[in-house]
Amino acid sequence: MKYAYFPGCSLKGLGRAYEESLLPVLRHLGVELQELDDWNCCGATAYMSVDENRAAVLASRNLALAEKNGSTELLAPCSACYLVLNKLQHHITEFPDLRSTVQTALQRAGLAYSGTVRVRHPLDILVHEIGLDVIREKVIRPLRGLKVAPYYGCQIVRPYATFDDAHQPTTMDRLLTTLGAEVVPYPLKTKCCGGSLTGTVPEAGLRLSYILLKEALRRGAHVVATVCPLCHFNLDAYHEEMERRWGPVRIPTVYFTQLMGLAFGLEPQQLGLHRNLVPFTFPIETTAA
Structure with a gap:
């Protein structure tokens, strides 16, 4: 299997542990990634509120580059990148004026986009393309x-x-179960972590993250697994501030790809686990109540 790969800004910065774990895990499964040459920031979700047309043009350049290279599927691991590129594909189909604006701008840069590139998330590829049976065969250290x-x-x-x-998404649940882990019932699995509010309106943003961590602990979880660099940052970086405001809530947060890597027998240092602010180790050492 081969896919074009759009890492986005986060996987080259604060979210580099995501890339550090994603790449070896996919190699272990026989997936080849070709990083887009000269990719640019997708604009995340903030730029759309500033100028929707320019935001669309910014994101569309990446899809046009993938199409120019002959790619039909583009892997976007970052949640914001995945959303922006996915939304763009819908919008240029649904809104002719926006499509015209995008095409005009791309033409000035010597590019074009006809809509042939499918944006994919790693969870989608892992569960629906590679398959859980294949992944199960690769597990040598069940969780x-x-x-x-x-x-x-x-x-x-x-x-x-x-x-x-x-x-009620289940792809990650099923994947983690395949790795041998016990997935706890977690009704807040799609509730917002606060996003950028942790930096702009801290009281609101931190409270949202605190609620997620508190519920995970209440459900008996040893760790929170996430798919998003910003979610990971919010849930990993502010424990001291949350505990100062609302009480104990310490629990590690990791990328689901890091847990996959551990189950495949890869070393923690290969998977970026040393970057966590709240340390995570496996096997888990538990203390009797």
């Missing part, structure tokens, strides 16, 4: 005894439930 709260965030299944249910 037995590990209780995981699967946290999807609010962007990869809404507003477009392209590969999973918008309110």
Whole structure:
């Protein structure tokens, strides 16, 4: 299997542990990624509120580059990147004026986009293309005894439930179970973590993250698994501030790809686990109540 790969800004910065774990895990499964040459920031979700047309043009350049290279499927691991590129494809189909604006701008840069590139998320490819049976065969160190709260965030299944249910997604649940982990019931799996509010309106943003962590602990989870660099940052970086405001809530947050890597027998250092602010180790050492 071969896919064009759009890492986005986060996987080259604060979310580099996501890329550090994603790439070896996919190689282990026989998936080849070709990173887009000269890719640019997708604009995330903020630029759309500044100038929707320019935001669309910015994102469309990446799809045009993928199409120019002959790619039909583009892997976008970051939740914001996945949402922006997915939304763009819908919007240029639904709104002719926006499509015209995008095409005019791309033509000035010597590019064009005809809509042939399909934006994919790693969970979609892992579960629906590679398959859980194949993944199960690659597990040499099952995550037995590990209780995981699967946290999807609010962007990869809404507003477009392209590969999973918008309110009760299960792809990560099934994947983690295949790795041998115990998935705890986690009803907040698509509730917002606060996003950028942690930096702009801290009281609101931190409270949303605190609620997610508190519920994971209440459900008996040892760790929260996520798919989003911003969600990971919010849930990993502010424990001291949350505990100062509302009380103990310490629990590690990792990328689902890091848990996959551990189950495949890869070393923690290969998977970026040393970058966590709240340390995570497996096997889990538990203390009797």
